[in-house]
Every structure is written in C-alpha cells, then in structure tokens.
Amino acid sequence: MNSLIRRGIYPLYCNTFKLSTRYFADEAVKEKIDQIVKNNKVVVFMKGIPDAPRCGFSNAVVQIMRMHAVPYESLDVLSDENIRQGIKDYSNWPTIPQVFINGEFVGGCDIMLQMHQSGELVEELKKVGIKSALLTAEESKKEGA
Amino acid sequence: MSLSFQHGRLISDLVTRKMTSLGGVVANAIKTKLETALQTKHLEVINESYMHNVPKGAETHFKVVVVSDKFDGLPLIKRHRLVNDILQEELRSGVHALSIVAKTPQQWDVSDKVIESSPNCRGGFGK
Numbered sequence: 008m009n010s011l012i013r014r015g016i017y018p019l020y021c022n023t024f025k026l027s028t029r030y031f032a033d034e035a036v037k038e039k040i041d042q043i044v045k046n047n048k049v050v051v052f053m054k055g056i057p058d059a060p061r062c063g064f065s066n067a068v069v070q071i072m073r074m075h076a077v078p079y080e081s082l083d084v085l086s087d088e089n090i091r092q093g094i095k096d097y098s099n100w101p102t103i104p105q106v107f108i109n110g111e112f113v114g115g116c117d118i119m120l121q122m123h124q125s126g127e128l129v130e131e132l133k134k135v136g137i138k139s140a141l142l143t144a145e146e147s148k149k150e151g152a
Numbered sequence: 153m154s155l156s157f158q159h160g161r162l163i164s165d166l167v168t169r170k171m172t173s174l175g176g177v178v179a180n181a182i183k184t185k186l187e188t189a190l191q192t193k194h195l196e197v198i199n200e201s202y203m204h205n206v207p208k209g210a211e212t213h214f215k216v217v218v219v220s221d222k223f224d225g226l227p228l229i230k231r232h233r234l235v236n237d238i239l240q241e242e243l244r245s246g247v248h249a250l251s252i253v254a255k256t257p258q259q260w261d262v263s264d265k266v267i268e269s270s271p272n273c274r275g276g277f278g279k
Contacts, residue, residue, distance in 0.1 A: 055274070063271030064249065101236055101243040102250060114229050116271075117252055121228060 036093035076140035
C-alpha cells in the first residue's frame with residue numbers, strides 16, 4: 008500500500024499540488040513586492056545588504072544613496088530566490104539592482120548613475136519629500152559664502 | 153632569446169586583436185540584433201565577463217554603447233527597455249548583466265565618448 012502511494016498516486020498528487028502552489032506562490036510574491044514598494048518611499052532590490060553589497064552594480068546604487076543620505080528599504084535578492092525572480096517579473100526588468108521611488112520602478116544602476124550626475128535624482132527625491140544631502144550641503148555652502 | 157620573446161609577444165598581440173575583432177557568438181548576436189532593430193549610428197558591444205568570477209571566454213556580462221535616432225524623444229528608462237526587449241532572448245539564456253549607454257546621435261556627438269568600465273564584481277554572481 009505504501010509503495011503504491013509512493014509510485015502511483017503520490018507523485019500525481021504532488022505534481023498538481025506543486026503546480027497550484029507555484030501559481031499561488033507567484034501571486035503571493037507579487038503581492039509581497041507590491042506591499043514593500045508601496046509602503047516605502049524608496050526601495051532598493053539588490054545583491055547583498057547595504058553594508059556588504061555582493062555585486063558592483065548594487066554597490067554603486069548603495070553609494071549613490073549614501074551620498075544623498077536617502078533613507079531606504081533594501082531587499083537582498085540572493086537570500087530569496089522567489090524575490091529574485093519575482094522582482095524581474097514585477098517590473099519587467101531583467102537585471103538587479105532595481106530602484107523604486109514612491110512605488111514606481113525608476114531603473115537600475117546605469118539609470119541611477121545618470122540621474123545622479125544630471126541632478127534629476129535630487130528632483131525625484133524632492134517630489135517624495137526627501138531632501139538630498141547634496142542639496143543641503145550646497146545650500147549651506149551658499150549661506151556661508 | 154630576445155627574438156623568441158618578441159615572437160611570443162607578436163603572437164599574443166595577434167591573438168588579442170583577433171579576439172577583440174571577432175567577438176564571441178553571443179556578442180555577435182547582440183551586435184546584429186541591435187544594428188538591425190535600431191539602425192545604430194554607432195555601436196559597441198563590450199564583453200566585461202573577464203571582470204567576474206566566470207570561466208575564461210565566458211559571455212555573461214556585457215556593456216553596450218548604442219547610438220540611434222530611435223532614442224529621440226524617449227526618456228532613459230524607455231531607451232533601456234527597448235534595448236532589453238531586443239536582447240530578451242540573450243538575457244534569458246545566459247547573459248547575466250547588461251550595462252547600457254543609450255544616446256541619440258546628437259547626444260553622442262557632444263559627449264566626450266569616454267565609456268567607463270563597469271564597477272568591480274563583488275562575488276555575488278551565480279549565488
């Protein structure tokens with residue numbers, strides 16, 4: 008009886024179960040990501056953590072955030088395979104890191120770098136009520152002069 | 153002695169030149185697809201895989217410099233999405249990192265045309 012279950016019914020049941028849980032898992036991951044990006048002004052999906060990034064591109068984004076002194080939520084995709092794939096599906100963007108501001112996908116490393124260089128990032132942060140440290144520094148320099 | 157040294161260097165020069173001009177299978181596919189889809193005015197496909205913890209000759213990490221009229225009027229994110237879409241197949245089947253510089257011919261002409269190499273790897277690849 009036991010072997011019958013193992014060989015016959017069990018795998019069948021298991022496969023259907025896996026398929027349906029897979030679907031629900033995808034939905035659950037999507038829901039989870041949705042909550043995270045909507046409940047935080049700035050979110051970075053990255054490899055590693057801000058204190059120890061495990062990819063040069065992720066590190067570049069962390070450094071940019073540090074320069075602007077942006078408070079942000081970070082998620083390590085290396086510690087959660089579901090999120091790693093889920094975030095790519097969610098934003099329809101094939102690579103990590105990914106930055107969200109105000110629930111909206113802004114871009115990866117290249118775009119963040121360019122926004123930083125062009126000053127656009129300061130403006131985007133301002134829109135969500137975050138004052139970039141670079142702006143503060145510039146202002147105090149002017150006041151001092 | 154010095155002759156054989158020179159000879160060796162000559163060969164390695166030749167090999168390097170050959171490698172850069174030929175490029176790999178994936179690099180060539182990327183090149184052809186971008187050229188065709190975007191009618192690029194300038195295109196560079198740089199294999200940066202050597203900077204990462206992957207086997208020699210791997211084609212996993214790329215940087216592309218794309219100059220095309222089709223980027224006219226498109227914000228950066230849409231330009232990147234366009235490139236990502238064209239290279240969808242490659243990104244799904246082994247290309248792991250793609251850094252993109254996307255400019256219009258006008259932007260390219262006034263730029264300093266210096267392409268910085270991507271940040272160093274920190275070992276997260278394949279994990």
